[in-house]
Amino acid sequence: MAMSHKQADTKIHEGHQYGKSDYENRLEYQGEGWMVSNLIDHASFDSPTGRNFVLLSKLINSQVITNCYEEGAHDDMHCHPGSEHTFLVWSGQLHIRGIEDGEDMTLEAGHFVQIKAGYYYQLHNPGPGRAVYCQIQTISPNPPKRGTVLFSESRRGKIAAKDVV
Numbered sequence: 001m002a003m004s005h006k007q008a009d010t011k012i013h014e015g016h017q018y019g020k021s022d023y024e025n026r027l028e029y030q031g032e033g034w035m036v037s038n039l040i041d042h043a044s045f046d047s048p049t050g051r052n053f054v055l056l057s058k059l060i061n062s063q064v065i066t067n068c069y070e071e072g073a074h075d076d077m078h079c080h081p082g083s084e085h086t087f088l089v090w091s092g093q094l095h096i097r098g099i100e101d102g103e104d105m106t107l108e109a110g111h112f113v114q115i116k117a118g119y120y121y122q123l124h125n126p127g128p129g130r131a132v133y134c135q136i137q138t139i140s141p142n143p144p145k146r147g148t149v150l151f152s153e154s155r156r157g158k159i160a161a162k163d164v165v
Contacts, residue, residue: 023055039090043068043132051075053135065135071127077151079120082140087123088112092131095124099151120151 029036037056043066044052050073054066067087077099087094089107096113097104099120106126107113115121117138125131151157 021055023057026054026056037064039066039134040132042066045070045130049073058139061139061141063137063139065137067123067133067135069123069125069131069133071125071129071131074124075122077120077122077157078148079118079151080137080148081118082142082144082147084115084117084138086112086114086136088134088136090132090134092129093126094131094133095126097122097124099156120154 023037024030026037026042027035028038035057039056042054042056044054045068046052047068047070050070052068054068056064056066058064069092074095077097087096089109089111091109093109094107094111094113095105096107103121105113117140123133152161
């Protein structure tokens with residue numbers, strides 16, 4: 001059975017659906033030193049997980065991704081050991097929480113959060129409606145073996161799970 005163009009562009013990775021990872025097809029301009037794309041034109045909400053990630057551009061040390069979350073969609077508490085992440089709320093809301101006391105906020109359009117490499121966090125769209133976040137991510141020249149580590153897999157997460165009865 002032949003795959004459709006849409007299926008061929010989509011890959012599943014660590015429970016996330018990354019749609020349209022062939023960013024070159026979405027560029028409006030690509031020159032020697034820079035490229036242009038449009039965040040909103042390429043927003044996509046066709047993921048069975050309620051979370052869709054569309055790669056918009058990629059350089060040696062960074063990339064830009066549109067994160068599209070349906071109302072209520074969330075990820076697991078996790079970190080990225082080899083890369084820093086910045087999320088700019090373009091539309092909707094972003095509820096973000098960390099593992100330390102007081103790390104729990106809901107951000108509106110125009111707000112952003114910058115996260116250090118290896119720091120645990122969880123994203124959630126509390127609604128109402130869909131949300132679009134612009135993600136800017138660094139790419140390590142020496143990437144770790146795993147790009148994403150779930151908190152539940154960490155030593156601290158396993159200890160916390162034992163404390164919950």
